[in-house]
Amino acid sequence: MEYIRQQYNILKDRILEPRKFIQVLAGPRQVGKSTLITQVLRSISIPHSIEVADGVDPNDSDWIHRVWEAARVTMEIRKEREYLLVIDEIQKINNWSEIVKREWDEDTRKNINLKVVILGSSRLLLKKGLTESLAGRFELIRLGHWSYKEMNDAFGMTLDQYIYFGGYPGPASLIGDEKRWKKYIKDSLVAPAIEKDVIMTSNIYKPALMKQLFELGCSYSAEILSLTKLMGQLQDAGNVTTLASYLTILDECALLTGLQKFSIDEARKRNSLPKYQVYNNALLTAYKGHSFIVDRTDSKIWGRWVESAIGTHLLSMADELDYKVYYWRESSRDKNGNLEVDFIIYNDGEITAIEVKSGRRSTNSGLPAFVKQFHPKKAFVVGTGGISIEDFLKSDIEILLQ
Numbered sequence: 001m002e003y004i005r006q007q008y009n010i011l012k013d014r015i016l017e018p019r020k021f022i023q024v025l026a027g028p029r030q031v032g033k034s035t036l037i038t039q040v041l042r043s044i045s046i047p048h049s050i051e052v053a054d055g056v057d058p059n060d061s062d063w064i065h066r067v068w069e070a071a072r073v074t075m076e077i078r079k080e081r082e083y084l085l086v087i088d089e090i091q092k093i094n095n096w097s098e099i100v101k102r103e104w105d106e107d108t109r110k111n112i113n114l115k116v117v118i119l120g121s122s123r124l125l126l127k128k129g130l131t132e133s134l135a136g137r138f139e140l141i142r143l144g145h146w147s148y149k150e151m152n153d154a155f156g157m158t159l160d161q162y163i164y165f166g167g168y169p170g171p172a173s174l175i176g177d178e179k180r181w182k183k184y185i186k187d188s189l190v191a192p193a194i195e196k197d198v199i200m201t202s203n204i205y206k207p208a209l210m211k212q213l214f215e216l217g218c219s220y221s222a223e224i225l226s227l228t229k230l231m232g233q234l235q236d237a238g239n240v241t242t243l244a245s246y247l248t249i250l251d252e253c254a255l256l257t258g259l260q261k262f263s264i265d266e267a268r269k270r271n272s273l274p275k276y277q278v279y280n281n282a283l284l285t286a287y288k289g290h291s292f293i294v295d296r297t298d299s300k301i302w303g304r305w306v307e308s309a310i311g312t313h314l315l316s317m318a319d320e321l322d323y324k325v326y327y328w329r330e331s332s333r334d335k336n337g338n339l340e341v342d343f344i345i346y347n348d349g350e351i352t353a354i355e356v357k358s359g360r361r362s363t364n365s366g367l368p369a370f371v372k373q374f375h376p377k378k379a380f381v382v383g384t385g386g387i388s389i390e391d392f393l394k395s396d397i398e399i400l401l402q
Contacts, residue, residue, distance in 0.1 A: 003154035003169075005036060007141050012040045014139065015084060015115060022104060023117045024130065027143030028254040028279070029193045030170050033119045036143065037086055046115070048084035049074065053092045054196075064090075064099040071114060072107075081113060088119040092196075097133035104137055121197045121253060144254065144316045145280045148309075148393040159390045163302075163309045164292050166282030178291055185286040190214075193255060202249050209234065210246050217247065217256045219288040220276040222308040222342075224329065227274065247274065254279045257315065262326035262344040262351075262374075275327045277311040284308050299358075306358040306389060307342055310382055314343055314354075317397040323347035328370055339366040344376075347401050351376035357383035 007025070014023050025033050041048055051067040068085060075083035090096050100118070107114050118138075130138060146167035151157040155172040157165070165175045168189060174181040194214060199207050212234050220230075227240045227247075244258075251257040258274025278284050284305065295301045314325050326344040345352040353376045355367045371379045378400075382392045 002035075002039060003150070004039065005032065005143070005150065007143050008036055008039055010141055011036065011117070012043060014141075015040065015044060015046065015117065019082070019113055019115050022100070022134065022138040023115075024138050024140045025117060025119045025143060026121070026140060028121065028145065029197055030168055030189050031143050031145055032169060033143055034088060037088075037117060037119060041084075041086070046082055046084045047075075047078065047080050048086060050086045050088065052088040053096075054089040056093060058092055058094050061093055061095045061099050064093060064096060065103060068103045068114075072112060075112075075114060082115065083113070084115045084117065086117045086119070090118050091120040097130065101133045101137065104134075142320050144320075145312065147313065147316060148390075152394075159393070160296060161292075162393070163281060163305050163389075164285055164289070164295065166280045166285065167312070168280060168282050171282075175292075178289075182286050182289075185282050190283070190286070193253065198249060198253055198255075204246070204249070206242065209242070210249075213243055213246050214250055214256060215287050217250070217258070217276045218278050218283040218286070221256075221278040221281075221284040221288075222276070222304050222311060224273050224275045224327070254315075255283065259311075259325055259327050259343075262328045262341075262346070269326070277315065277325075278308060279312055279315055281305065281309050281312055303356075303358045306383065307356045309393065310354070310356050310389075311343060313393050313395075314345065314397065321347070321398055321401065323401065328353070328366070330369070332365075332369075339369045341366045341370045344370075345401065350401075352401065353379040355379075355381045355386075357381050357385060358389065 011023060011025060025037060027033055037050075049067075049071055053063070056063050064087070067087065071083055071085040090100070093099075104116065130140070146169055148159065148162045148167070151162050151167050151169070151172065154169065157172065161175060165172075165181065168185070170188070171181050171184045174184055194211055198204065199210065204210050213230070216230060216233055227243045231240070231243065247256070247258050256279065257277050259277050260269045260274065261272035263269050263272070289295055295305065311325070318325055324346045326346065328341040328344050330339050332339050341353050342356045343354040345354070351374055353367060353370050353374075367379055367381070370376070380386055383389050
């Protein structure tokens with residue numbers, strides 16, 4: 001039996017509504033966009049056609065016009081009262097948003113009841129035209145990485161398995177063969193994501209440097225490290241500005257981000273050391289994992305995997321709910337070391353502080369220090385002495401922030 005994600009009903013209901021907006025189903029590679037639209041199409045009676053831009057010459061922007069016109073003609077020949085056109089991987093076509101705007105507006109003027117669903121890469125799609133050319137003409141449905149609850153419900157994945165192998169549905173059946181699983185992640189997920197979704201749709205002057213940054217950044221997930229120090233491990237160091245811009249692009253693709261340190265001062269946020277955080281723990285394991293048994297039995301190593309998994313859960317809804325995720329660290333005046341809080345959520349002027357405790361650190365002195373200084377709305381521990389890791393990874397972030 002196929003697993004139905006919650007976005008299924010949203011997309012289906014909007015398609016069945018009278019023609020109002022272009023529906024945009026956006027999300028990173030291999031999270032099930034094509035599967036979801038296929039499930040929806042099987043459940044509705046509206047005649048439709050699906051076109052995929054993958055493999056089309058990026059400069060052939062007229063391709064969009066041709067498939068759109070074909071849908072119109074088909075609709076006319078069959079004397080259909082309504083028709084649905086689905087275009088997948090549309091971000092591969094240069095200037096796609098201007099063409100879509102022109103065709104959509106023409107149908108609107110002529111009262112042609114042609115509905116449209118666009119599938120594409122998450123924030124790159126937004127950046128490349130939605131908010132400018134198509135402003136006011138679309139509704140966005142975000143399809144993010146799979147949560148622990150989804151992976152558990154769909155594949156029976158245990159908590160420890162999810163923490164280690166992450167939330168990609170495609171290779172879920174391969175986790176018993178870790179070498180094969182890791183090869184799939186690198187060859188079938190990462191390589192296309194970097195080479196097609198990132199390099200082909202962005203101004204990347206040093207593709208090899210981008211790939212190195214991605215691999216190193218994934219291996220440092222849940223760690224704080226300056227870009228200057230990271231440069232020392234890169235074969236083609238480039239410069240800090242270049243690396244920072246590449247990290248921003250990886251963030252836009254929902255692959256890897258560099259969390260900023262929380263501060264009231266915006267300048268201090270921007271100039272802070274990044275805390276690397278993958279969007280899916282599979283990426284950490286693919287580049288840093290030894291084996292499930294080895295890493296699970298080392299409490300220090302496992303603590304890092306747990307912290308990274310908590311980070312993926314927090315990032316999963318950040319765009320949808322419009323909140324920011326930070327970390328916090330300050331030098332201690334009366335103790336050795338630093339005061340730290342693993343994650344800070346800033347949402348509509350309110351602060352939530354979250355410390356992850358799973359054997360990685362013996363004390364939580366940073367949390368009371370943060371509370372004293374910033375007076376957050378909520379402050380709590382996830383793990384030992386707090387909310388269970390399983391409960392948190394199954395939680396609804398929107399309810400948490402209320």
